[in-house]
Amino acid sequence: MTERKQIIVGVAGGIAAYKACTLVRQLSEAGHSVRVVPTESALKFVGAATFEALSGNPVRTTVFENVDEVLHVRIGQEADLVVVAPATADLIARAASGRADDLLTATLLTARCPVLFAPAMHTEMWHHPATVDNVATLRRRGAIVLEPAAGRLTGADSGSGRLPEAEEISTFAQLLLERPDALPYDMSGVKVLVSAGGTREPIDPVRFIGNRSSGKQGYAVARVAAQRGADVTLIAGNTVGLGDPAGVEVVHIGSADQLNDAVSKHAPESHVLVMAAAVADFRPTHVATSKIKKSHEPGHASDAPAIELTRTEDVLATAVRARTDGQLPNMKAIVGFAAETGDANGDVLFHARAKLARKGCDLLVVNAVGEGRAFEVDNNDGWLLSADGNEVALEHGSKTLMASRIVDAIGAFLRLG
Template identity: 85%
Template sequence: MEQKRIVVGVAGGIAAYKACTLVRQLTEAGHSVRVLPTESALKFVGAATFEALSGHPVHTGVFENVDQVPHVRIGQDADLVVVAPATADLLARAVAGRADDLLTATLLTVRCPVLFAPAMHTEMWLHPATVANVATLRGRGAVVLEPASGRLTGADTGPGRLPEAEEITTLARLLLERGDALPYDMAGVKVLVTAGGTREPLDPVRFIGNRSSGKQGYAVARVMAQRGAEVTLIAGNTAGLVDPAAVNVVHIGSAAQLGDAVSKHAPEANVLVMAAAVADFRPAHVATAKIKKSADDADAPSVELVRNDDVLAGAVRARADGQLPNMRAIVGFAAETGDANGDVLFHARAKLKRKGCEMLVVNAVGEGRAFEVDHNDGWMLSADGTETALEHGSKTLMASRIVDAIGALLRS
């Protein structure tokens, strides 16, 4: 991505220290970052720290460098504004249109996307005043992230924790890639997402697995949650990925465990997104002790495989049988390669027809493609025959396009 001008606003909360990592990640990505802290924020992190990380001077008031008119110029030049943490006070001042420091004055002059990452105690986050302020900002086109749940100041826990810097950076990049705001259009929708590869045990040490990292499924869950959905994520092997904020995560290991988790959670869901790479086969017998290596090649063990249940097709059948009364859309994923019988899309079209879901997201896989990378591309195939190319970009961008299509499907 070409260099962008990003303003990072920092309000006065204990989570202000996380803004340091955010600034570093954005500058290391090649962007020009200007930090605008409030006076209260500087009680938690000093100006020198932000200046060293960003390479730009740090001011809080509108009467510094007046000849450059910074309270107007900074906002006019910005490609993106990220406020992290955004305290209850900062949100209230932004809603009221206050301009009593450099950050709030800048918020009045920007015409680029604005991303607020709230951080406050649970009681403050759930207070009707904050709820109304968040709704107002979203109504004006700003993106207000759902906070994470976890340890807050002191011994308190609950929703209101600032998401990790990596997550904020990911969503900031998404806004730059999309070129527009992220709509808050999934409120009230219950979504079940599966992600990552399954592992089928062979003995206490070994397993049969695949190369899926879980990044694409995590991206779908993250985008769904930040667009207002109530998301449950069933995660297989995800190589240490950070669980998305505002998402209920259920960790599993094998295909059978994934199937059980889908059966448990699908009856309440409106949308099922099967992004997990579920093993088609598992060993017929699992050894209770490690299988020893013999010196004689003739004694090498053979592994008998049996077919796993098709979780996606099973969900489609369950809906047809009336077992999933709330389910409105089922989306499958297919990692395909061409062969002598046909290309990627040939096999994908056959799979969509065979599975019976509303949509199938197709990735062409191979060396450096789809698996274990941060970027992706492919196609979305719909049951009505529509085929849409997904442009190459980050997996978060691809996730947002998939969610766009799911939203359009639900509205229709």
């Protein structure tokens, strides 16, 4: 059962205010007490009745309502988390300058909990020097300002400045409730290359060899690294149903060969490689150009066809060798992933230690897999092994929480290096 927290959802006056309705619903359904504090402009896009119905709490906008309750102080004092979504250029400017001319900005001044801003504005406004300075000011003071998504904006315009999807904002909100210090802006200038999801090795135009990886853990690492300031490229394999993370360049691939090509292309300019993808170890030697028919159909052999397999390229080992050979001069850290089960020869950690030694990477994230573990689920746990022999248990929790621990370890490794 999720511990019930007090969450304030601030809503500024932009067209993306309608997306706050989904965010309020998701946070409420997660078991939290949610109170919406909109600006007067926000209520021109979404009425107070909608927010009250979704949250179950009254909606106020000014410091002159319910004065006897001293709402402009009490709401911020009692909050476990404040999320502002959308955070317009105007709201960010007022927050950075310490204004307190409505209930939302007054709440921001009194809150001593984590404060998360999810910006939404046109590209030109997001990149304007005034906004850049205001965002830097808020981050310097300890607030979390998310990188916006790129895509369709108001009218026919497209570009960066789009509000991240409600699910992504609520994911970060939940992370901050679990771990308030999870999103420091400490990876600026670091180029991170992440692979995620399973590869699919075609047998014929219909069938393929694949695995159960959902890509959620790799996506979580990419998402957290980007929001901590890193320049992130995500190479995504089979990740059905996962939206592209905000602030991340995404390259979609299908097979192990395509993954290897993409890593080879992007790795030379990267400082960190995180190989979270579940790469198929084998692929069919020959791929049929037409669908292989069932054996009982007229005119075909009665026996099931034999599929000859060939080993795929070991993408992680190839990257390690390329760095050793001087082909990746910028690469400072290589992180591998190991999904392991115990057997007659040893337990999960026994096999993981052997893999770390064999692969030659700097860090290895280890997951024990099985029914309901690691694959196709939202939670995870495991161990983080270092080439120097250090081993740290990764506590059970959301994959985003685990991603924050992994990015912590990457940051520590870079600082030591």
